[in-house]
Amino acid sequence: MALTDRSHAxxxxxxxxxxxxxxxxxxxxPDLIYLDSNSLGRLPVATEAxxxxxxxxxxxxALVRSWDQWLDLPRRVGDRIxxxxxxxxxxxxxxxxxxxxxxxxxVIAALDxxxxxxxxxTDVDNFPTDRYVLEGxxxxxxxxxxxxxxxxxxxxxLVDVVPLLGDDVALVTFSHVAYRSGARADMAAITAAAHExxxxxxxDLSHSAGSVPVSLGQSNVDLAIGCTYKYLNGGPGSPAxxxxxxxxxxxxxxxIWGWFGQRDQFTMGPAYQAEGDIRxxxxxxxxxxxxxxxxxxxxxxxxxxxxxVAEKGRALTDYAIALYDTWLxxxxxxLGTPRDPERRGAHISIRRADAxxxxxxxxxxxxxxxxxxxxxxxLGLAPLTTRFVDVWQGLATxxxxxx
Amino acid sequence: MALTDRSHAxxxxxxxxxxxxxxxxxxxxPDLIYLDSNSLGRLPVATEAxxxxxxxxxxxxALVRSWDQWLDLPRRVGDRIxxxxxxxxxxxxxxxxxxxxxxxxxVIAALDxxxxxxxxxTDVDNFPTDRYVLEGxxxxxxxxxxxxxxxxxxxxxLVDVVPLLGDDVALVTFSHVAYRSGARADMAAITAAAHExxxxxxxDLSHSAGSVPVSLGQSNVDLAIGCTYKYLNGGPGSPAxxxxxxxxxxxxxxxIWGWFGQRDQFTMGPAYQAEGDIRxxxxxxxxxxxxxxxxxxxxxxxxxxxxxVAEKGRALTDYAIALYDTWLxxxxxxLGTPRDPERRGAHISIRRADAxxxxxxxxxxxxxxxxxxxxxxxLGLAPLTTRFVDVWQGLATxxxxxx
Numbered sequence: 001m002a003l004t005d006r007s008h009a010x011x012x013x014x015x016x017x018x019x020x021x022x023x024x025x026x027x028x029x030p031d032l033i034y035l036d037s038n039s040l041g042r043l044p045v046a047t048e049a050x051x052x053x054x055x056x057x058x059x060x061x062a063l064v065r066s067w068d069q070w071l072d073l074p075r076r077v078g079d080r081i082x083x084x085x086x087x088x089x090x091x092x093x094x095x096x097x098x099x100x101x102x103x104x105x106x107v108i109a110a111l112d113x114x115x116x117x118x119x120x121x122t123d124v125d126n127f128p129t130d131r132y133v134l135e136g137x138x139x140x141x142x143x144x145x146x147x148x149x150x151x152x153x154x155x156x157x158l159v160d161v162v163p164l165l166g167d168d169v170a171l172v173t174f175s176h177v178a179y180r181s182g183a184r185a186d187m188a189a190i191t192a193a194a195h196e197x198x199x200x201x202x203x204d205l206s207h208s209a210g211s212v213p214v215s216l217g218q219s220n221v222d223l224a225i226g227c228t229y230k231y232l233n234g235g236p237g238s239p240a241x242x243x244x245x246x247x248x249x250x251x252x253x254x255x256i257w258g259w260f261g262q263r264d265q266f267t268m269g270p271a272y273q274a275e276g277d278i279r280x281x282x283x284x285x286x287x288x289x290x291x292x293x294x295x296x297x298x299x300x301x302x303x304x305x306x307x308x309v310a311e312k313g314r315a316l317t318d319y320a321i322a323l324y325d326t327w328l329x330x331x332x333x334x335l336g337t338p339r340d341p342e343r344r345g346a347h348i349s350i351r352r353a354d355a356x357x358x359x360x361x362x363x364x365x366x367x368x369x370x371x372x373x374x375x376x377x378x379l380g381l382a383p384l385t386t387r388f389v390d391v392w393q394g395l396a397t398x399x400x401x402x403x
Numbered sequence: 404m405a406l407t408d409r410s411h412a413x414x415x416x417x418x419x420x421x422x423x424x425x426x427x428x429x430x431x432x433p434d435l436i437y438l439d440s441n442s443l444g445r446l447p448v449a450t451e452a453x454x455x456x457x458x459x460x461x462x463x464x465a466l467v468r469s470w471d472q473w474l475d476l477p478r479r480v481g482d483r484i485x486x487x488x489x490x491x492x493x494x495x496x497x498x499x500x501x502x503x504x505x506x507x508x509x510v511i512a513a514l515d516x517x518x519x520x521x522x523x524x525t526d527v528d529n530f531p532t533d534r535y536v537l538e539g540x541x542x543x544x545x546x547x548x549x550x551x552x553x554x555x556x557x558x559x560x561l562v563d564v565v566p567l568l569g570d571d572v573a574l575v576t577f578s579h580v581a582y583r584s585g586a587r588a589d590m591a592a593i594t595a596a597a598h599e600x601x602x603x604x605x606x607d608l609s610h611s612a613g614s615v616p617v618s619l620g621q622s623n624v625d626l627a628i629g630c631t632y633k634y635l636n637g638g639p640g641s642p643a644x645x646x647x648x649x650x651x652x653x654x655x656x657x658x659i660w661g662w663f664g665q666r667d668q669f670t671m672g673p674a675y676q677a678e679g680d681i682r683x684x685x686x687x688x689x690x691x692x693x694x695x696x697x698x699x700x701x702x703x704x705x706x707x708x709x710x711x712v713a714e715k716g717r718a719l720t721d722y723a724i725a726l727y728d729t730w731l732x733x734x735x736x737x738l739g740t741p742r743d744p745e746r747r748g749a750h751i752s753i754r755r756a757d758a759x760x761x762x763x764x765x766x767x768x769x770x771x772x773x774x775x776x777x778x779x780x781x782l783g784l785a786p787l788t789t790r791f792v793d794v795w796q797g798l799a800t801x802x803x804x805x806x
Contacts (some may be wrong), residue, residue, distance in 0.1 A: 010765055026463040039787030043463035051692075052451075059639055060429040060446035064771065066440045066791045070639060074406070098687025101504055102662035124673065129662040129687060136660030236462055236473060236691035258503035259532040266790040268776055269526065272535040284501025284532060285630070289454075290690045349418035369469065373671055 009392035012319065018312050020022055021265070021304055021384040025233075031391050033367040037345045038207055038380030041233035041285055047296040054292040064286075073261075073291040074282055080295065081232070081241050084302040086205070086224070091248050094278050095294060096286040099206060099240035100129045102225040105254040105281060106242065107171065110200045110223060112168035113252055117199070121164050121172045123148040123156045127179045130204055136172070142161050154343070155183030161190055169199040176214070177207035177345030180372045182337040184212060184344050188219040195220070201326070206230060209241075210301050211383070213310050213348035223240055231346070231382055233297030238290045242281055246400030249277055251394075258283035296362065304384060311347030312383035319388055320379060322346050323395040331402050336376050347380040352402070361401045367394045376396075408731055412795035419557060424707055424787040428636075436770040436796050441610055441783030444636035450699040457695040469691075477663075477685055477696040484635070485699065488704040489608070489627070490618030495649050497681050498631065498697060499689035502609060502643040503532045505628040508657040509645065510540050510574065513603045513626060513792030517573035520602070524567050524575045526551040526559045530582045533607055538578070546573070556739055557746070558586030559689050564593055572602040577782035579617070580610035580748030583775045585720075585740040587615060587747050591622040598623070609633060612644075613704050614786070615705070618711050624652055634712075634749070634785055634804055636700030641693045643670065644682055653679055661686035694770045707787060712731045713788035717772050720790055723751050723782060726798045734805050740778050750783040755805070766805045 001008050013019055026043040030051035030173050034042065049110065058066040062332070078093035097105075107120070120134055138145050146164050149157045156179045165172070172194035176185045191201040198272065202223040211233025216224055219353060224243040228234030244252060257272045259265055260282035274280040301309060324335055328350060336349030352375060370378040379394060404411050416422055429446040437445065461469040470635035476618060480495035489496065489512025500508075511522070523537055527550050541548050549567050553559045558581045575597035580587045594604040601693070605626040611617060619627055627646040631637030647655060660675045662668055677683035704712060720740070731753060739752030741779055755761065762774035773781040780801070784794060 015523065026459065028459075028464050032466075034466060039468075040467040043458065046798065048458055048463070050453075055446065055451055055638070056429065056431075057452055060451070061431050063437060063445065064773070065442040065766070066639070067443075080460075097504065098500070098661070098689070100663075100687025101500065101659060104659045104661075104686070127662075128665065128668075128671040131673075132662060132665060135675045136658060140658055148537045209737045229688075235458070236469070237694075238690060238692075245555040255539060255543055256504060256507045257535040258501070258507075259535060260503075262531065262535060265531075266776070270534075271572065272538045273520070283507070284503025284643075285632075285640045286501070287641060287690050289641075289692050292563070292638075293692065315541040357643075363468070367796075370467070373669070 003322055006392055009388040014348040014387035016312065016388070017303055018308055018383060020170045021300065022387065024300055027384050033390050035379040035381065035386070035390065036370045037382030037385060037395050038230045038369045039370050040236055041230055041297065041382055042385045044233055044296050044300050047235070047293050050292050050296045052143055052151055052291060054289060055136065060339060070288045073288065074286050075279065077276070077291050077298070078241055080283060080298050080302065081209070084298055085209045085214060085306050086243060087217050088243055089217065089246060090279055093241050093243045094282055095241045095291060096239050096282050099227045100133060102131055102240050103204065104133050104137065105223060105256060105368060106202050107133060108225045109252040110171040111137065111141055111143060112203060117168050117170035118143045119163065119169045120147060121146045121169055123150040123174060125150060125152060125155070125178060125180065126175055127206065128202060130173070130175065135265050153181050153183065154289055154338055155181055156185050156190065158186055158193060160191045162193055165193060165197045165199070167197055169197055171200050171202055173202040175207065177212065179207055180376050180378065181349050182344045182347045184208065187221065191219055191221055194241045207345050207347065211310065211313050221245065228294045228297065232294060232301060233277040234294035235290065238294050241285060244281060249280065254281050256283040260284060260286070285312070290293065300384060309383045313381060314387055316381040316383065316388065316391055317341065317344060317348050320391050320395065322379065323391065324350060327395060327399040328402065346383060347378055349376040349378050351375045358398065358401055362397060365397060365398045369394070378400045406725055409795055412791040415791035419715065421707055421711055421786060424703065425790065426650045427703055428788050429540050434769055436793050438782040438784065438789070438793065438797050439771045439773045440774050440785030440788060441633045443639055443741050444700065444785055445788045446635055446743065447636055447703050449499060450638070450696050453695050453699045454692060458691060460636055463527060473691050476683065476691065480694050480698045480701065481644055481681070483701050483705065484612070487701055488612045488617060488709050490620050491646055492620065492649060495680055496644050496646045497685055498644045498694060499642050499685050502628055502630045503536060505643050506607065506644040507536050507540065509605050509628060510536060510781055511658045512655040513574040513605060514544055514546060515541065517604065520570045520571050520573035521546045522549050524549045524551060524564065524572055527554040528558070528581060528583065529578055530609065531779060533576070533578065535548060537743050556584050556586065557741055558584055559588050559593065559704070561592045561596060562759060565596055568600045568602070570600055572600055572652060574605055575602050576605040576698065578607040578610065582610055583739070583779050583781065585747045585750045587611065589753060590624065594622055594624055603799060610748050610750065614713065614716050616709060619646055624648065631697045631700065635697060635704060637697035638693065641697050642690060647681060647684060652681060652683065657684050659686040663687060663689070677767065703787060712786045714726060717744045718788065719750060719784040719789055719791065719794055720744065720747060720751050723784065723794050723798065727753060730802045731805065749786060750781055752779040752781050754778045761801065761804055765800060768800060769798045
């Protein structure tokens, strides 16, 4: 049985310990080959029921009385994300606001914690919203972004970061897994190097939380943010999480002072006094429906276990790269993702100049990838919902279209 | 038939042209007297179906392909709010982020637009999150908040605002309808006075959008924000709207630069360049589920018409005050709300030192008000869902408990 036989993929699926999890998601169209779970994760079956209950019973029937249980949702869901996919402690994570807003809060908190330093380091291929936030904050606060021109496939490397470091650096911030290449940075090593010069490290885990093993604790990470609508299956535009290492809480101040960050919120006192814990990083009223959906999405990852999830992510990307080598490498494509499984996430990028045309053609025949400018077909292989036959079918289809 | 007879209330309900709208909301417990719609509006029947559809079909089935239609939801829902309850033009309103975050964005945009002025005027009884945001921004930007000590019932009055104005004032900001007293400020007159000294005016309409007639256009308002989970029935923690007068768009810059505010968002270009329209005030990915819910909630107000809604709000509060005068005034209560219907919203405050105890007792017998420190029982009389018999029953119960 050759690697390129469909039966090989079927055999891999038969051996997959997580294969049953696919039934825990709503899949009304069994013929759809969905390879874009890292843009929007699939809908868990339990989420549909949970949302119906939250809407009808908690909102419709109990009404404002439900706030007794809703009030702590940002922390409760945060704690679940912390233990399930972040290797963080209870009380270090909250869920609320968008990735963009959370990133903004932590960038300013970090800059204000290093008032005599005005340099922020990031890379030119970081996710746009991160780059835009940094530009905006730098302009407002008289800071400078020192841009790393990282290798477009390998992403930010310690050896390239170190020469940029110095005692003028307040903050070092990268994506843990790069949104386009899927390159996974050495979070612990880069964080240690940042600490070496007295800087703080802020990581965007949007593409790694729920796809690869993470220990924010062991990696000694200071600050992190990430979205919940990819591998955590929180639904379209679901709010983001935010992590602040416990030892830093109390010493950092975020800029958007609101009633959800206020100590004794309902005394509605005359002066803002931030909560003494992670709630100090909240601002306004969080979306309850979205939080309920995230809770269910993360519960599935928790049940499967991040170790098994990450192993399958590695196996799926291994398999996709093997098919790429056999089928696509000689058709003018480039692999846009590191080959070392320790250095990538659960998505791969396949590059060719006509990637946008190919993506449109793929969608036309029921294979959904993502196009990322300028030349990448991005395949997100969410471990809980992607089968090996999906990878086979997706790449076989691409091969046919690309010939 | 005396005013205090239940049959009088029943007669008012029989004459109410909006009475049928109550059937458009989920009301599983017909005995519940819900007088807290200005904390959380009721669940529209259509919203339950819309959410089920958005979850199953748009998210579950169409998946990432739905972004084609979701992408413009912040503007589409914004336009509906603009025409339905704000008296604003298409393209002047977007929905995304919390009230707190939107307020923060506009306060900074206003301060940056008046760089030689460092004073912000607001009142000490403004809603806590507004006050906290102003404190935080003032601390960060070297600005000063000039606090108006407004009358606790009447709220901010033009005559008291004028002496605080001067050429050092960048921004004047108040709630249109005060969260506790229900006092409705003279938005047009105070805005004109602010303009007179070259300041910008930013209004929080959380308690007035959907309850009283508003014309941001005719009032010449510069900036406004408001929540959607009260009279717009958007659901718990639903995102907030944000208004920027068209002539100011392009000239103002908000501080949280993100990919949803970026021109040609999906080119993911190297440098932030804000959209030329209201989208420049967006930052991160908005919650799609929440936006769908808001759309349905506002659609009900649109169908009923804000004029009829506001008239009923006036009639309900008139009736509540009449019952207060007859039943409660001699029991040591104070009316915490202006008697002039032009100077209040659709909620009233009834004050006594033991308000917290009374609120708990009311909830215990199936009447849900809100307690607002230090001494207010707040009754929110949402016009589309509140009957005159609800007002009668609520106040009759309070009278019994308070004797």
